[in-house]
Amino acid sequence: MSLGSITERAPRTGPSTAKWVGGTIVALLLWGLVYSQLVPFSQWVVSLAPIDPKSHLGEALSFFVYDTPKVLMLLTLVVFGMGVVRSFFSPEKTRALLAGKREGAGNVLAAGLGVLTPFCSCSAVPMFIGFVSAGVPLGVTFSFLISAPMVNEVALGLLFGLVGWKVALTYLGFGLFVAITAGWVIGRLHLENWLEEWVRNIRASAAELPPEDVTAVDRIKTGIEAVREIVGKVWPWIIAGIAIGALIHGYVPSDLLASIMGQGAWWSVPAAVLIGIPMYSNAAGIIPVVQALLAKGAALGTVLAFMMSVIALSVPEMIILRKVLSLKLIAVFVGVVGTGILGVGLLFNLLFN
Amino acid sequence: MKDVKVLGPGCKRCVATAEMVQAEADRLGVPVTIEKVTDYAAIAGYGIASTPGVVVDGKVVHAGGLPKPEHLATWLGA
Numbered sequence: 001m002s003l004g005s006i007t008e009r010a011p012r013t014g015p016s017t018a019k020w021v022g023g024t025i026v027a028l029l030l031w032g033l034v035y036s037q038l039v040p041f042s043q044w045v046v047s048l049a050p051i052d053p054k055s056h057l058g059e060a061l062s063f064f065v066y067d068t069p070k071v072l073m074l075l076t077l078v079v080f081g082m083g084v085v086r087s088f089f090s091p092e093k094t095r096a097l098l099a100g101k102r103e104g105a106g107n108v109l110a111a112g113l114g115v116l117t118p119f120c121s122c123s124a125v126p127m128f129i130g131f132v133s134a135g136v137p138l139g140v141t142f143s144f145l146i147s148a149p150m151v152n153e154v155a156l157g158l159l160f161g162l163v164g165w166k167v168a169l170t171y172l173g174f175g176l177f178v179a180i181t182a183g184w185v186i187g188r189l190h191l192e193n194w195l196e197e198w199v200r201n202i203r204a205s206a207a208e209l210p211p212e213d214v215t216a217v218d219r220i221k222t223g224i225e226a227v228r229e230i231v232g233k234v235w236p237w238i239i240a241g242i243a244i245g246a247l248i249h250g251y252v253p254s255d256l257l258a259s260i261m262g263q264g265a266w267w268s269v270p271a272a273v274l275i276g277i278p279m280y281s282n283a284a285g286i287i288p289v290v291q292a293l294l295a296k297g298a299a300l301g302t303v304l305a306f307m308m309s310v311i312a313l314s315v316p317e318m319i320i321l322r323k324v325l326s327l328k329l330i331a332v333f334v335g336v337v338g339t340g341i342l343g344v345g346l347l348f349n350l351l352f353n
Numbered sequence: 354m355k356d357v358k359v360l361g362p363g364c365k366r367c368v369a370t371a372e373m374v375q376a377e378a379d380r381l382g383v384p385v386t387i388e389k390v391t392d393y394a395a396i397a398g399y400g401i402a403s404t405p406g407v408v409v410d411g412k413v414v415h416a417g418g419l420p421k422p423e424h425l426a427t428w429l430g431a
Binding site: 091094095123127129130133134202209323324 | 362393398401413414417
């Protein structure tokens with residue numbers, strides 16, 4: 001899409017571009033160097049404390065000292081990378097791509113674009129109206145709106161770094177699956193009449209925006225801006241999450257946790273979803289807890305279901321969406337997405353026994 | 354007199370965008386009227402999908418995120 005227009009233009013490599021790109025490469029190399037030294041560094045810090053490293057407190061402390069810089073560094077890298085990738089996508093381009101798409105293929109495309117298109121939560125309503133009024137089918141619009149928070153780049157990056165690529169890919173795959181099927185189901189139900197009336201009446205054509213002129217430097221700046229904004233906002237959540245994770249690591253007996261959240265306890269998945277829906281946190285605070293739970297023998301499906309319901313079904317988002325959706329439609333939305341998450345959790349525990 | 358509308362439900366970026374336009378207009382000495390459009394139906398009527406949006410003399414010039422400083426002068430210039 002916008003990639004084409006960029007390669008067509010003669011690259012503008014002035015001294016400023018070289019400086020920015022060079023600086024970025026140096027920063028990435030430095031990142032790698034510091035990251036590779038985190039294990040010895042944390043061992044050294046913990047050895048300074050007058051605590052038996054084998055004690056509960058010692059284990060909690062070493063988890064905290066190692067994970068805090070690790071998680072913050074990984075998050076910075078992932079958010080920067082996503083910021084750069086997302087500078088290639090915009091809601092307007094996404095809408096143009098999805099307008100008039102049929103259901104089915106449209107749901108798949110919408111779910112994929114939901115991961116890549118940047119928008120802030122205060123844009124959710126204008127975007128919803130913009131999509132529907134431009135002729136994007138309701139179910140396809142929902143696939144987009146579900147996958148955007150469900151497959152969260154912060155969650156994806158942190159899972160990749162902390163728990164491993166298999167879990168990260170599973171999360172990505174199941175998140176997309178839930179967004180595609182939930183959107184498809186909502187589309188099949190033909191609930192257009194449940195939109196607020198004024199939304200149904202808007203038939204807007206897409207605005208003719210002036211062509212973008214986005215340089216490599218702009219993209220790097222977008223990435224840095226994303227880091228400033230997201231990491232600047234979520235770091236207290238992360239530290240709180242790691243502290244909770246550290247306590248779980250040091251103090252919660254594995255047997256107890258495995259019996260509550262392990263594969264044997266089938267009811268733990270619905271319980272995790274029900275507890276997760278009213279909870280409002282962000283991925284950054286949840287993942288360190290997820291890592292600690294998994295290490296203590298919790299089942300992956302249960303933990304993923306909990307994480308997804310916390311991230312994807314939040315009360316503030318529903319309050320925002322209430323402006324355009326009737327309560328009935330919001331209930332359907334929560335029901336369909338919740339069922340999808342539940343199914344994914346149960347299936348996953350069954351498959352990976 | 355330039356007629357500028359800032360489209361957005363009233364989040365931080367929308368306020369910042371209006372301030373940027375005002376500051377640039379003051380710097381250039383261009384008289385402007387800045388109107389904040391917060392009504393969702395009106396915003397959608399302009400055909401943008403992400404906010405903040407900027408409309409200059411009835412024409413949509415920007416959507417999504419803070420505008421670039423160098424663009425402000427172009428919008429207010431001609």
